Amino acid sequence: MQTPFLYRAWVAASTLLVPFVARRETAKLRRAGMSVQRAHEKLGHASAPRAPGAPLIWFHAASVGESLAVLALIARIGVALPRATFLITSGTATSARLLTRRLPPRTTHQFAPLDAPGPLKRFLRHWQPDGAVFVESELWPQMLRRTRESGARMALVNARLSQGSIAAWRKRPQLARYMLDVFDLILTQNDAMADAMVEIGAPPERVARGINLKSMAGPLPVDEDALFEARAALGHRPVWVASSTHPGEEKPVLKAHAELLKRWPNLCLILAPRHPERGDEVSTLINDAGLTQTRRSLGEQPGAQVYLADTLGELGTWYALTGMVFLGGSLREIGGHNPYEVAQSGAAVLSGTHVANFAETFAAMEIAGAAKLVAEGADLTRQLAQWLEEPTALQQTRRAATDFAESQTDRLDGIAERLIKALELAP
Template sequence: MSVPFLYRAWVGASMLLVPFAAMIETRKLRDAGFSAMRAHEKIGHATEPREDGGPLIWFHAASVGESLSVLALITRMGLKLPKAQFLITSGTATSAKLLSERMPPRTVHQFAPFDSPGPLKRFLKHWRPNAAIFVESELWPQMLRRTHDSDAKLALVNARLSERSMAGWRKRPRLARYLLDSFSLILTQNDTMAEAMVAMHAPAARVARGINLKSMAGPLPLDDDALFEARAALGHRPVWIASSTHAGEEEAVLAAHKELLKTHPDLCLILAPRHPERGRDVMNLIAGAGLSFTRRTRGDMPGAQVFLADTMGELGLWYALGDIVFLGGSLRPIGGHNPFEVAQSGATVLSGTHVTNFAETYAAMEAAGAARLVADGADLAARVGHLLDDDTARAKACTAAQAFVAGQTDMLDSIAERLINALELAP
């Protein structure tokens, strides 16, 4: 297959851009507490050895959700391939920190190299992957083609592209065909995406529906000592959680909480914004609503009408404190967030109606009684109030959420087996 002009153009442009990107990324990682040596992983300098004796399987994911979504798959493949080593790469400091707490056996993490000749040559020369598995929408042109040309087998799992991305690829059919031909197997999240990938010139025989791997990520980690302290601080107070909220959503959540306080005066809201750096803005919203609050970044525990959980990596702790969770990114047209983490914690899921990123998941969860979509803040208040008042309904919804997640895990073995066969990794 001939090399498209757009690919050649990107190769040249990337060589010019790397010095500037490296400077910016190094500063960001240093600010996040990583050493300069680790920052240099971005330009292909490995900081871990490649173990010999078995195949090396490389997983590449963009950020936190995508990275965590493949951990259970790595674990399952590791059981089937006891001599295999695993490498997982991601692009953000947050994903690196969270992965370090949950790394499967025989797995190391590195920051992903830039999509440019020098970094990728160094990276591939050191790691020599036998297979590479890319997650969701990670279609970096040189990363795909250079890995393919190194004789590694490639797969794309959990494939999901936005309509905007797909429209862009459809305008570049030669480039799309050139890149998608790199994959031996493409597993999509749903049938609609499978059809879209074929329409983008992916080889139809290599495209199939898989499962949403975010349902397989496993429960979020939590600190038992902090959980004990938080429960002691709450006592017997009822709790509900609003997590992953975005700008423009906290107002509706706080209005719902004020309404709920009229009938549940000791109710505590744990409010965890999607981006903790917005903590001060959210704090001002809470104060402006006339509600008392404590704040995690001050070292506080729940103890007022609202607890502002403005830290990273502690959602598992907050989910363990209550069994009613509203997921943000859904009252506004953002696309929604991962409901599986909530269900795995044993809680029932509430969400706004803007859930395009997880449309099929929410439809199935609603049908199973594991989730409920709400129209606005008033609807949210009514639904939370109903669950607080009806112990039987709340217990039934939580049980349904756990059963829904348990039903998904049965499919993971078949996905692992399919990847092993397609990537020619069978012992």
């Protein structure tokens, strides 16, 4: 297949720009507390050895959610291939910290190399992957082509492109075919995405519908010590959680809580913004709403009307305190967040209506009675009040959520088997 001009132009541009981009990216990691050695992984300098003689399967994901979504898949493949080792790469310090706590056996985390000749050559020369699995929409041109040229077989899982990305690829059909031809298997999240991938140039015989791997990530970790302390502080108070909230969502959440407090004055809201660095901003909103608060980042325990959980990686602990979770990113056009994490914790799922990223999942959960979609304001207050008034109704929704989450996990073995076969990794 002829190399498209746009690809050659990108290679040339990246070669010129890599010193400047490298300086920016390594500085960002250093500011986030990463060591110099770890920051230089962005330049392809490995900070860990490759196990000699063992097959290595490389998983690459961009975001925290994508990275966590493949951990259960790595674990399943690890059981089927006991000699195999695994490498997972991501781009941010946040993802590195969260992944390090949850890595499956024989798995190493590194920061993904920049999409430029030098970093990629060093990375591939050191790790020599036998197979490479890319997650969702992380399609860096040189990373894909150079990995293929290294001899590794490749797969794209959980494939999901935005409508904007699909439109952009349609305008560059030669480049799209050149990129997508590297994959031996493409598993999409749904049938519509499978059709879209074929339309923009993916070989039809290599495209199939898979599953949303975020349903397979496994329950969020719970800090038992923190859970014990929080339970002791709360006593018998009723609790609800609003998690992963974004700007513009805290005000209606706090308004709903203020209304609920009129009938349930001991009710506690645990408010966990999506980005903990917004803690001061959200704290001001709580004060402006006339509500009392304590803050996790200050080492305080829940004791006021609102507990501001402005720390990272503790959602599993807060979910364990309640049976009612409102999932943010859904009262504004953000696309929603992963409802499986809530369902796996045994809590009932509440969400706004803007859930494009998980539209099929929420539709199925609503049918199963495992989730409720609400508008902001009175609708959110009304649903929470119903559950507080009718514990039996809440328990039914919680059971439905748990059953729904458990029903998805049996499908993971099938995905693992398909990847092992496509990547020719059978023992």
